[in-house]
Amino acid sequence: MTTNVAQAQACPECEEPVDLTDSARLNEILECAGCRSELEIVALNPTVLALAPEVEEDWGE
Template identity: 80%
Template sequence: MTMTTLQACPECEDEVRISQSVRLNEIIDCAGCRSELEIVALAPTVLALAPEVEEDWGE
């Protein structure tokens, strides 16, 4: 059984389940608001809104 922790979504404050096996910079989804969240720190785990993917027009 995989251990999980709960964190508040920075967008909607809903609880987000985070597996103990997450990696730094991993992207997870909030079930409440469907925002993409990035793991920006471990121990303690910190969530932030994932940056929007932008077109790379110059390359």
């Protein structure tokens, strides 16, 4: 199986290249192979990666 790699963006945490495919979607969560950080695609044109927000409990609030 082949993956169509559209481009690579630098991880905002460690600057390691993160490969993105042509099918990348807005708000998709990826993992950096270098530092294992969870990254979110926050924009597509141009593609911008940001650290994904931590899941927090809302305690019913």
